[in-house]
Amino acid sequence: MNLELTQKSGQTSQPPWKRVGNSYQDVVFVGGCPVLFKVDSELNFDYELPVDFDFSVSEKQVDCEFRRIFDLDFDLGKFYGYLRNDEKLCLLPDFCNGLRLFIAKNKFECIISSISSANNSIVRWTKSMDLFKEKWGEKYSFPSGDFFVFPTVDTICSVYGDELEEFEFKDNVLIEDCVDNLKSCGVGYRSKYIKQAAEFFNFQLDIDDISSMRYEEAFEVIQEVPGVGPKVADCILLYGYNFKEAFPSDVWIKRIISYLYFDKRDVSVSKVRDFGLDRFGDYAGYVQLYLFHYARKSGLLEKLRK
DNA sequence: CGTCAGGTAAAAA
């Protein structure tokens, strides 16, 4: 596994973890307890418990979470065999060796992250997610330092949506002073979706209900969440719920698929998704991830830029 | 100062 590539590949399950030397660190809840996960580029894994915190965690559970988040039980070798047998995809392993799915450590974080990524840049998206954590997330102290986790559904529900909302609630203080709201983290008009989505999970849908659904059903239901369209839905299902048959289709995947499979003809995003589901089956999510990074690294992306 | 970026929702064709 290539940890660096996996961390920086812009998967919307969560922002990249904190980089310390050649390792990446972040807090993961295991059996309800915050645990600091530390993994280096050689995939050596270690963890810490909070200072002055009196509980123990099952080592087996911790290891299970680690394997789940980095999708270590997915057989990359077999996948590469599949790719090399396909004349359109045979170059993908060489350009993305060791790239894996970066699965959500927290489903709500993944959902808000995915909503925030829509029509956004990776740089701004990353900043916004880290700001959310610092402003409203619970802080935990470990021997290695302080970390913030992603805020809960309840917390996001209780935060102002934008500066206008804050302006009204705070006795009409200067609008410039209204910075204690979701929008102030740089998410723009998505702030409304974020708050509405949190409220949706508070009142209308249990976040874990999606897990027990079939993919097609989950795809429809998750789109009832404000701010979630087809692309974000597939990101949430792939990264958040590990539906590997999801094929998140955005404008880039559309261009790549059109180039590779439709003789460079312009095909709608919706058709591209249908094609991906049908053609790649349970490998759809991985093929999407690999196609995008192949295109990025090989220069195809530049070539396809309108 | 315009254009554009890893879409969605609402309106219109």
Add this chain to the structure above:
DNA sequence: TTTTTACCTGAC
């Protein structure tokens, strides 16, 4: 059902 259009924001 399938196309337009407006939309925060910061980089270029």
